Every structure is written in C-alpha cells, then in structure tokens.
Amino acid sequence: MRSSLYFSVFFFCFLFLFSSATAQETKKQLEAKRKKLEKEIEYTGKLIGKTRKDKSVTVNELRLLNSQIERRKELIETLQTEIKRLNTDIENDEASIDRLNKKLAEVKKKYAGIVYFAYHHQTAYNKLIFLFSAEDFNQAYQRLRYLEQLAAYLRKEADNIRKLEKEKEDDLAALNRQVEEKKALLDNENLQMSKLEQEKARKNQLIKQLSGKEKQLKARLRKKQKEAERLNKKIRDIIARETKAKTSARTGKKYVLTPAEKALSANFAENKGKLPWPVERGVVSETFGVHQHPVLKYVKTRNNGINITTDKGTDARCVFSGEVVSIARITTTNQAVIVKHGDYFTVYSNLIEVYVSKGDHVKVKQPLGKIYTNPDGQTRLHFEVWKGKEFQNPAYWILKR
Numbered sequence: 001m002r003s004s005l006y007f008s009v010f011f012f013c014f015l016f017l018f019s020s021a022t023a024q025e026t027k028k029q030l031e032a033k034r035k036k037l038e039k040e041i042e043y044t045g046k047l048i049g050k051t052r053k054d055k056s057v058t059v060n061e062l063r064l065l066n067s068q069i070e071r072r073k074e075l076i077e078t079l080q081t082e083i084k085r086l087n088t089d090i091e092n093d094e095a096s097i098d099r100l101n102k103k104l105a106e107v108k109k110k111y112a113g114i115v116y117f118a119y120h121h122q123t124a125y126n127k128l129i130f131l132f133s134a135e136d137f138n139q140a141y142q143r144l145r146y147l148e149q150l151a152a153y154l155r156k157e158a159d160n161i162r163k164l165e166k167e168k169e170d171d172l173a174a175l176n177r178q179v180e181e182k183k184a185l186l187d188n189e190n191l192q193m194s195k196l197e198q199e200k201a202r203k204n205q206l207i208k209q210l211s212g213k214e215k216q217l218k219a220r221l222r223k224k225q226k227e228a229e230r231l232n233k234k235i236r237d238i239i240a241r242e243t244k245a246k247t248s249a250r251t252g253k254k255y256v257l258t259p260a261e262k263a264l265s266a267n268f269a270e271n272k273g274k275l276p277w278p279v280e281r282g283v284v285s286e287t288f289g290v291h292q293h294p295v296l297k298y299v300k301t302r303n304n305g306i307n308i309t310t311d312k313g314t315d316a317r318c319v320f321s322g323e324v325v326s327i328a329r330i331t332t333t334n335q336a337v338i339v340k341h342g343d344y345f346t347v348y349s350n351l352i353e354v355y356v357s358k359g360d361h362v363k364v365k366q367p368l369g370k371i372y373t374n375p376d377g378q379t380r381l382h383f384e385v386w387k388g389k390e391f392q393n394p395a396y397w398i399l400k401r
Helices: 002-053 059-121 124-132 137-211 214-242 259-270
Strands: 283-286 289-292 300-303 306-310 315-317 322-331 334-341 344-354 367-371 379-387 390-392
Touching: 002 059, 002 283, 059 137, 059 283, 059 306, 214 300, 214 322, 214 334, 214 344, 214 379, 259 334, 259 344, 322 344, 334 367, 367 379
Parallel strands: none
Antiparallel strands: 283 306, 289 300, 306 379, 315 367, 322 334, 334 344, 344 367, 344 379, 379 390
16 A cells, blocks of 8 residues: 555656656747747848849749748747747746745744744743753753754754745746746747738739739740759659669679669668758748649649759758769759669759769768859759659658758
C-alpha cells in the first residue's frame, strides 16, 4: 500500500516536471518560429522592393506578395499562440502569488502569536522562574529543552517567512516581465495585422493592373510553357539514357545501377527533408504541382519543381554529392545542370552561366552556375527532383527553413 502511494506521488511529480519542461520547450520553439518568420518576411519584402524599383508590374511580384501574405498570416497565428500561452502563464503566476499571500498571512499570524508569548515569558527573570518552579531536575531539564526548541522554531519560521517573501518577490518579477512581454506581442500583432491589410490591398491593385495585360500574360505564359516542355523532354531523355540497362564487358551481366550508385541513391533517400537549399538564400515564389494562374481566369499551370526567387548574382548550388550528367541549353539565357545521385536526379534551371562540365563529380553546396536575372529584375531558379522517371515535390526533400 505504501509503495503504491510512493509510486503515485513520484508519477505526479514526474508528470508536472515533464509538462513544465515541454511547455518551456514549446515557448522557445514559438519564439524561434516567430523570429524565423520575421526574417523571411523581411527578406521577401526586400525582393518585392527590388521588383517595384523596375517600375514594371509582374506576375512574379504578385507571387512573391502571395508568399508574403501567407508568411504574415502564419506570423500572426504564432503571435496569437504566444499571447495565449502568456495569458495562461500570467493566470498561473497570479494564482501562485495569491496562494503565497494567504500562506504568508497564516505563517505571520502564527509567528506573531509565538513571538508575543516568547516576549512575555523569555526574559531572563521569567526564564529563571519558569525553570526553578519545576518539581524536580528532570522537569527543569525538559523545560530548558522546550525553551531552546521554541527559540529554534522561531528562527526556522523567520527563515521560512523570508523564503516565502523571496518566492513572492520572484513571482511578481516574473509576472511583470510576462505582462511587458504580452504588451510587446500585442503591439507586434496589431502591427502585423495592419501590414497584412496593406499587402492585401496591394495584391488587389496588382491583380487589377495585370488583368489589363491579358494578351501579354498569355504570350509570356506560352513562352514559358514551351521552355518547360523542352526542359522536361531533355530531362526525360537524359534519365532514360542514364537508367538504361548496361552490359558488363567482363561478366556479360546486365545492370542499371552499380553498387556505388546504389549506395549513393540510398544515402540520398535517407536525407529526405534534410537537403540544403539550392541557393544560399531565397523565397519559394511558385510551389510544386498544378495551380490556378494568379491573374488569368480558367488558366492552370503545372510546375514539375519549385521556383525560388533570390538576389541578383546568386549562384545555384548542388544539394547533394553526385555526377553532372548533362548541361542542357533551353534558350540563350536558360541553361540547366542535371546531377545524378544514383537513382535520383536534381535539376537546376534558368542559369545564365555554368561553372561545371558533364562528367564532373560535384559536392554538397558546390556552386553550379549563376542564376539568370531577367529584364524585369527577377532572379529566379527553377529546381526539380526526380526519382528515376518520376518527378518529386522538392519541398519534401529540402530542409524546412
């Protein structure tokens, strides 16, 4: 029975400590997420600002603005979660301070009563009378022990009061910090809400301006689709060639991947979700899959990879070690580097200049080429991931920022 009671006490103590640690970790995670989102928003705003300097309204600016709006919404949600958690912490601290006040009042009242008794009975004269009025030596000794214990108890209670006062002081300081933190978060939330409304208004303005350029948009879209088709055909031809069964001159046996390529392929697969970005810094301006065109009604576009908008002069970099199997020229300003990683392939397109050659063995984060900056001032890398003859969503492979 006793062991069961000890186990229950231990279990609840452990549960309390674990939940406190988890809550603290979650608070740190929220703070880290908020700071990361703020940096992303600042960087996206910088890219949008560069686009506006060119005085030409583009679909890419609209896509960047959409990305900015989504990040802003996520930031507001994070701030609201932080505020909600702070409200809980504030309520808990207020309840703790209330309990401490009650406990202090109770201890002080009890202490005051004992001090009053001691004051009237522990003068040197009263102490002697109290001791000498004992019936025998044993009773006198017991009375002396009682007086010593009383003095020790008073010292202990005085220490207890001081500790409770210190605990209350610490709780009040923590509460004040939390109230200030909540105020700062609320101010930030209001600021982000205001900016979100401005961005939504700008988005509507851009859509209205771009809607008047429907013919130009359709012409550009057709041009991009043709480039995408040419790139897609070249990728498929290269992959078909690279995955074609080969015959060993020594043994006469056929194989698709060598043991080294199989190991590289397995290593690539193990790093899903952990691959570095193909640029040092950038924003995903167009995601993988089929999308409704942001301006043209009833028009859908397909993206076999992701488009990352970045700064002018940025290099595309390799996300994993492998072999360059092709340098494909799509247009005069658009070259693509295709790197083989066993059974996997990564594609880096829209390069104006290429630093590597076919057959080169490249390493993680090695620069492959300079990304093209178009006349509108947009620097955008198109990045794809393939497994054999099937394209993958690159967002599932690269590290989440």
